[in-house]
Amino acid sequence: MAKINTIAELKKLREDLQGAAQANAGKPLVNVSLATCSVASGGRDVMAAMKEETAALGLDVEFVQSGCMTFCFAEPTVVVTLPGKDPVTFGYLDAEKAKTLVQKYIKDGELVDGVIPVGYERIVL
């Protein structure tokens, strides 16, 4: 991992990273919550099932893991961002529902049950 030697380098790195994310925006992005509570309710199984299903359907999807999404009542949760669309949070998943999510929403953009309305504004630095 390259060391950051000046403050300017940090700022440059940030811009590069944002640029890389932009370049990747043509792909669907799946963010899986993997905090203690999400893992305990089966988050890892959901991630595995979705990876398996995207592979089976030959879809090119980017997966990332993140921490707590704050929706304990609906874990496991994932956020799916389709190119050009706002992120959508899906909850109450299990392996089976996760596969349906890939088949319907990721492949065809067709919404499935379990959408969680997001009631917050987030500070972005």
Add this chain to the structure above:
Amino acid sequence: MAEKKQLRIATRNSGFIDPENIDSYIAAGGYLGLAKCLGEMTPDQVIETMKASGIRGRGGAGFPTGVKWGFASKYASDDKYVVCNADEGDPGAFMDRAILEGDPHSVLEAMAIGAYAIGGNKGTIYIRAEYPMAIERLKIAIKQAEEKGVIGKNIMGTDFSFDLDIKYGAGAFVCGEETALINSMEGNRGEPYTKPPFPAEAGYWDKPTIVNNVETLASIPAIIVKGAEWFNGIGTETSKGTKVFALAGKINNVGLIEVPMGITLQEVIMEVGGGVRDGKEFKAVQTGGPSGGALTYKDLDVKIDYESLVACQSMMGSGGMIVMDQDDCMVSIAKFFVEFTMEETCGKCTPCRIGSKRIYEALDKITMGQGSLEDIEKLKQMSNAIKDTALCGLGQTMPNPVLSTMRVFEDEYTAHVVDKKCPAGVCSDLLEFVVVDDKCVGCTLCKRVCPVDCISGNAKEIHVIDQAACIKCGACLDKCKFDAIIKQ
């Protein structure tokens, strides 16, 4: 929800970035706050910014963070320490764990900012060993931050250096209290000691030390980047910014929320929290865990900030919110929390060690229907005496659950001792299972299921429960298909 009630500052990144990848944090503006401090601000300016932002500690006591840092900066010393308090012992609270699992770098960055501000160069995170995933992610974060040069020697090429390590707690509630925490970090028994001297003057290894809570720290990079005025514009006159709460108990949306200070209890429970589960009646919410108290259906219009909660004999605490409905007995709730503190008392001082036991015994007696009005009076007296005489915050706040439940639910206490009834139907010793005569068809099912054979009656005749022999197991009530058995 039309209007967005939540504002995420401390939890701005959790759930959005990969906590195991520093690049993910940097892409989200990570370490820009530290860079701004090192590149554009003097340590005094950092402290002034913290003061002007109005941020107060999120670990419970609500002490202004900038003032605390200001104290520590005044004392000259070769070594000064920044300690992150990640003990989180309050039952029902999991805000700090979530932040550490979702955004560990925000805490590391803030600790470095704190060290720069007070003129220190060492930091320690004190975390309970029961948080393995948070610990793992912290370790990864520290390693990556060192490799990137944002923690360690000559950070980002400046002459500021900052080293970090982790210490593990064994999960004692009292070790979250800052002086007990310092004792524990030094390898001593986790017992509090009297202040002054405050840690800011002589803390870890007798060096000037700032102890800050995880959530306090996680907000700091945002304050530095966006400015004191931005933060100061959120919240109420005395309480600025946002607070993270862990909603638990009888509420629909169990989970974490982050809301601006000054939001009403009504909005938190009914809107953000989605209301009480199963359409039941909201009764109360315990805030501040075992040190806090109950806000009730009468307090729904209270604006949540440090002062208003204290006015209701509760406290902000670290952010646990346990929601109770009509089926919860307030005496039992108070007993539950006192039992917790009774087990967690370190035993160093008498009011807390013996007082918690005596309060517990009195509550236990009341829930068993053996209490008297005199016991209620005694409870009040003991509670006030302990508040005034215990050495540390654990003992001083231990009676809060009792006093605050009595504030609104004294009639419930009276019902237990005078009428020998538990209005919520929780205290089993005060319950009676009885057959409703005009509903009973004499099917004999209850008689056959009763483990102590205390139900009598012939087939097709009304059955009768012998109250003296009944052990209140509830089996008959579950079995009766005609709703002919009730508990009262």
